[in-house]
Amino acid sequence: MNKFFYTFAFSALLACGAPEDGPSDVTVPELALINTGEIGPISEEATYNTRGCNSPNVGVTAAKCNGGYCDNIYLQCTMTPEGVTTTGDGYYARYISEEDGLAGALCESQGTGTGVDGIVDGMRIAGKYADNIGVHCSQIATGRLTNCGWSEEFSEEQGYVNFQGRFATGVRCKGKYCDVMSYYVCNLEP
Numbered sequence: 001m002n003k004f005f006y007t008f009a010f011s012a013l014l015a016c017g018a019p020e021d022g023p024s025d026v027t028v029p030e031l032a033l034i035n036t037g038e039i040g041p042i043s044e045e046a047t048y049n050t051r052g053c054n055s056p057n058v059g060v061t062a063a064k065c066n067g068g069y070c071d072n073i074y075l076q077c078t079m080t081p082e083g084v085t086t087t088g089d090g091y092y093a094r095y096i097s098e099e100d101g102l103a104g105a106l107c108e109s110q111g112t113g114t115g116v117d118g119i120v121d122g123m124r125i126a127g128k129y130a131d132n133i134g135v136h137c138s139q140i141a142t143g144r145l146t147n148c149g150w151s152e153e154f155s156e157e158q159g160y161v162n163f164q165g166r167f168a169t170g171v172r173c174k175g176k177y178c179d180v181m182s183y184y185v186c187n188l189e190p
Contacts, residue, residue: 036053036077037076038075039051039052039077039122040064040072040075041066041072041073042073042125042130043071043073044071044128048125049125049126050122050123050125051123052121052122052123053075054122055077056086056087056088056138057080057084058077058079058086059077059080059086059120059138060076060077060078060119060120060121060168061076061077061078061162062160063075063154063161064154064159064161065155065156065181066156066159067156068129068156069156069175069176070179071130071156072130073123073130073133075122075168080167081143081189081190083142084188084189084190085140085142086118086119086141087140087141089138090118090121090136090139091118091136091137092135093106093136093170094112094134095132095134096134096171096172096173097131097132098174098177098178103173104170104171104173105134105170105171106169106184107119107135107137107139107170109137109139116145116148116169116186117145118140119138119140119167119168120136120168120169120171121138122135122136123135123136129178130177131177133173133178135171137169140188143188143189143190145188146187147186147187148184148185148186149184149185150172150185151163151168151183151184153174153180155175155179155180155181163183163185166185166186166187166188167187167188168184168185169183169186170184
């Protein structure tokens with residue numbers, strides 16, 4: 001029912017004469033008002049530099065990119081399993097870029113090295129070819145993370161990585177303009 005409502009609301013905005021890429025007087029996060037489905041593109045271009053799942057109990061379970069140096073990033077938003085909830089509010093992990101070596105950032109609400117306690121539910125981008133990446137995290141309120149590890153690496157040449165039912169809890173990158181990415185993914189259990 002929520003998906004229908006959001007689809008209907010967005011369709012109504014378009015029917016009122018808004019341009020195809022969305023109404024100009026609505027902020028980017030409001031444009032992505034869906035609780036499941038794909039969000040993107042996320043890139044350094046001002047209109048598309050921040051996107052989120054924008055709903056509690058929703059996180060990222062797949063990612064893809066296209067364009068030179070993985071410039072346009074898309075995330076798959078998925079409901080958390082029954083019995084797993086998130087706080088609904090959130091925070092951004094620090095920006096990462098390949099200049100830091102094999103840069104990475106995890107959803108650690110208490111700071112680096114304190115333990116992963118959240119899931120990725122959005123992203124912001126800055127720098128040429130989406131060179132600087134910051135993930136938005138939502139803290140887990142009920143449930144636990146298990147079976148964590150890094151996903152396979154991918155770039156625009158592979159285009160897509162599915163986390164096999166696991167949820168992203170962090171990201172890392174390497175290569176020119178943060179071109180080669182992988183995500184730290186975990187199972188979510190009640």
